[in-house]
Amino acid sequence: MHLRCNNRNCAHTLDLHERAVACPKCGDLLEVVMEAPKQDPAQVKRMWLERRMSNASADRSGVWRFRDLLPGPYSLEDLVTLSEGNTPLVHGLKTGKSTGLDQLFFKHLGWNPTGCFKDLGMTTGMTEAKHVGAKIVACASTGNTSASLAAYASRAGLEAHVYLPSGKISLNKLAQALEFGAKIVEVDGSFDAALDQLLNTKNDDIYFLNSVNPFRVEGQKTVIFEMMEQLDWRVPDVVICPGGNLGNSAAFSKGLEELKEFGFIDRLPKLVVVQAAGANPFAELWRTGADELTPTEHPETVATAIRIGNPRSWRKALHGVKMTGGFVMEVTDEEIGEAKALIGLDGIGCEPASATTLAGLRKLHAEGKLDRDATVVAILTGHALKDTDYILKAHAKANEARLAEVNG
Numbered sequence: 409m410h411l412r413c414n415n416r417n418c419a420h421t422l423d424l425h426e427r428a429v430a431c432p433k434c435g436d437l438l439e440v441v442m443e444a445p446k447q448d449p450a451q452v453k454r455m456w457l458e459r460r461m462s463n464a465s466a467d468r469s470g471v472w473r474f475r476d477l478l479p480g481p482y483s484l485e486d487l488v489t490l491s492e493g494n495t496p497l498v499h500g501l502k503t504g505k506s507t508g509l510d511q512l513f514f515k516h517l518g519w520n521p522t523g524c525f526k527d528l529g530m531t532t533g534m535t536e537a538k539h540v541g542a543k544i545v546a547c548a549s550t551g552n553t554s555a556s557l558a559a560y561a562s563r564a565g566l567e568a569h570v571y572l573p574s575g576k577i578s579l580n581k582l583a584q585a586l587e588f589g590a591k592i593v594e595v596d597g598s599f600d601a602a603l604d605q606l607l608n609t610k611n612d613d614i615y616f617l618n619s620v621n622p623f624r625v626e627g628q629k630t631v632i633f634e635m636m637e638q639l640d641w642r643v644p645d646v647v648i649c650p651g652g653n654l655g656n657s658a659a660f661s662k663g664l665e666e667l668k669e670f671g672f673i674d675r676l677p678k679l680v681v682v683q684a685a686g687a688n689p690f691a692e693l694w695r696t697g698a699d700e701l702t703p704t705e706h707p708e709t710v711a712t713a714i715r716i717g718n719p720r721s722w723r724k725a726l727h728g729v730k731m732t733g734g735f736v737m738e739v740t741d742e743e744i745g746e747a748k749a750l751i752g753l754d755g756i757g758c759e760p761a762s763a764t765t766l767a768g769l770r771k772l773h774a775e776g777k778l779d780r781d782a783t784v785v786a787i788l789t790g791h792a793l794k795d796t797d798y799i800l801k802a803h804a805k806a807n808e809a810r811l812a813e814v815n816g
């Protein structure tokens with residue numbers, strides 16, 4: 409197991425535990441090259457299931473339960489875990505009707521310890537940070553990464569610095585970072601400016617934990633393992649997820665590729681990535697077929713978690729979309745709002761960025777592009793309570809409209 413440059417023309421390799429986020433030769437992102445488990449896939453699947461019955465701390469984690477396909481080995485006592493993962497696949501009822509799908513499932517990653525999918529990559533990233541002796545961990549964030557980093561840093565006994573676009577994140581997420589004891593650095597501008605500022609900080613004591621960190625990707629890919637287990641290893645037709653910095657899409661691609669390569673599954677679901685129309689550089693790249701991504705200079709969307717103009721993991725995500733025969737699309741803020749309301753009425757709820765998935769499916773349904781018999785898994789990335797301001801404003805608006813109707 410080692411690190412390798414993601415640029416296939418470079419393919420420079422490093423030791424697994426070398427402290428680098430980018431390739432020292434060409435600057436591209438790094439990835440962990442995984443080896444096939446020693447046991448055959450059927451045995452490994454059985455072992456993963458058996459661990460669900462165990463009360464050992466490593467097995468209670470819905471990430472570390474899959475440690476046969478994760479970096480390591482770490483001593484199990486050293487894992488920085490909050491029993492993350494173990495999130496359900498929830499059947500979509502009203503949402504299913506609205507998309508004409510009988511087999512629509514939501515994989516709700518918002519039901520993680522800090523209310524967001526970030527915990528899945530943070531447990532692996534923070535474990536590695538501790539392993540290499542880091543003292544300070546840091547990230548730039550649209551809110552959720554900072555909340556997760558702050559929580560896991562506290563567990564690990566490390567100092568957390570979070571770089572946030574000033575006034576541009578949900579207060580609930582800011583409150584979480586404060587609650588978990590992070591040092592907040594406010595940056596004028598967007599998430600992209602915050603990430604640039606952090607990456608230009610010359611402090612060798614800082615260990616970077618944005619999703620470009622290959623160890624974050626490793627934990628995040630276990631979403632695919634858990635989803636496949638929950639579907640009794642019947643491969644769905646479509647996995648659809650929101651796209652911001654594209655860490656998730658990159659991680660899901662890696663998870664799928666490894667499962668296929670190591671003989672756990674024999675085909676791949678289409679990976680569909682949905683962006684908000686005001687922050688859509690990846691959708692534009694897909695539409696135009698360009699070779700390089702052109703960043704969106706002033707990203708704008710109500711889905712603040714994906715208000716990102718320069719997604720760093722676009723090459724990895726593009727590889728996954730192409731490999732699976734999937735595609736990239738965009739939806740408007742209005743479509744996101746309608747979809748979010750429907751997910752709420754299904755008793756599930758999610759934050760605005762997550763609702764891009766249902767918005768995308770509704771759009772595809774309206775265009776006659778969804779097969780009723782398809783099994784579709786929509787990834788919900790954040791909990792409804794992550795952005796209560798959005799909900800209260802939306803309902804105040806709806807109430808005003810109702811009042812206007814009543815008063816003629």
Ligand SMILES: Cc1ncc(COP(=O)(O)O)c(C=O)c1O
Pocket residue numbers: 524550551552553619650651652653654655656657713714759761762789790
């Ligand atoms: C709730 C939520 N959904 C989606 C995303 C986008 O994920 P990614 O950056 O991995 O594309 C984020 C990123 O912060 C998020 O917080």
